[in-house]
Each structure stands twice: as C-alpha cells, then as structure tokens.
Amino acid sequence: MSMLMSSDGPVIARAGDARANIIDKTDEEIKAIADPLWLELITNSNEGKYGEFVKNFSSSMARAMNQVTAGHQFANSELARNLTTDSDYLGIIRRGEHVTVLYRQRSSKKEGEWLGRLVLGYEDGKIKIFGASLF
Incomplete structure (x- = not known):
C-alpha cells in the first residue's frame, strides 16, 4: 500500500511513491481513506467545530470557506447540525487528479436521505478534501 495513516492528520504519500495521482488507487484504498474523513x-x-471541520481541506477549499460563512451554516442549518453517523457508501467517480466519493446521508431530525459528495486529491504530497457537500 502506498499510503500511511496518521492518527492525527491526513494520509501522507511515502517518499519515492510513483503513484501521486489518487485515481490510481483501488476502490478499497480510496474508501479506506475517505470513510474516516467523511x-x-x-x-x-454536528458539533459546530469549524477549525476541526476544515483541517483536512485543500488550501483553496479552506480559503473559499471562511469562518463566518461556516459559523452561520453551523448555527442556522438544522441539517448540518443533525447528521447521522451511519451513512452508506455508494461509490467512487474518478476524474482528472481527483476522486469523488458518494454517500447516502441521513439526518436525525429531518426525514429523508441526502447525497453526500466528498472530493479528494493530493496537495503537497498529502490527501486533502477539495470538495464536500450534501444535496
């Protein structure tokens, strides 16, 4: 396996690893990385912890999501504060230098299901989140 898991941070590529594109990883490898991040x-x-929420974001994603916007979302979105932890993995889409991992997501307060989307790729040798959303 070409990845190391860090208990306190994102996944890091081993030195000399020729596979620097996440799309080259198997579905199982990608799922093993994505599930804990999701x-x-x-x-x-759910806990409204902005600093922890963005810690694995790519630098461009972190810049785009400022603390005021995120704080407003956490404070005012019933969905964002009441997501269940029993989401269902649906699959992976590979595109360019990123993968999109899809989940079926539920809420503990709102009836129904949402499509969760997690976009992952490498930045500075580490796997980072390039997109995360619920539809």
Missing part, C-alpha cells in the same frame, strides 16, 4: 466531517459539523 465521518470526521459529519462529527465536526
């Missing part, structure tokens, strides 16, 4: 986003969204 769960961490859900947990931090």
Whole structure:
C-alpha cells in the first residue's frame, strides 16, 4: 500500500511513491481513506467545530470557506447540525487528479436521505478534501 495513516492528520504519500495521482488507487484504498474523513466531517459539523471541520481541506477549499460563512451554516442549518453517523457508501467517480466519493446521508431530525459528495486529491504530497457537500 502506498499510503500511511496518521492518527492525527491526513494520509501522507511515502517518499519515492510513483503513484501521486489518487485515481490510481483501488476502490478499497480510496474508501479506506475517505470513510474516516467523511465521518470526521459529519462529527465536526454536528458539533459546530469549524477549525476541526476544515483541517483536512485543500488550501483553496479552506480559503473559499471562511469562518463566518461556516459559523452561520453551523448555527442556522438544522441539517448540518443533525447528521447521522451511519451513512452508506455508494461509490467512487474518478476524474482528472481527483476522486469523488458518494454517500447516502441521513439526518436525525429531518426525514429523508441526502447525497453526500466528498472530493479528494493530493496537495503537497498529502490527501486533502477539495470538495464536500450534501444535496
């Protein structure tokens, strides 16, 4: 396997790893990386922890999502503060230098299901979140 898991941070590529494009990883490898990142986003969204929520974002994603906007979302969105942790993995889409991992997401307060989308890729040798949303 070409990745190391860090208990306190994102996945890091090994030195000399020729596979610098995430789309070259198997579905199982991508799922093993994405699932804990998705769960961490859900947990931090529910708890309104902005700093923890954005810690694995790419630099461009972190710049685009400022603390005021995120704080407003956490404070005013019933969905963003009440997501269940039992989401269902649906699949992976590979495109360019990124993968999109799809989840079926539920809320503990709102009836129905949402499509969760997590976009992952490499930045400075580390796997980062380039997009995360619920539809």
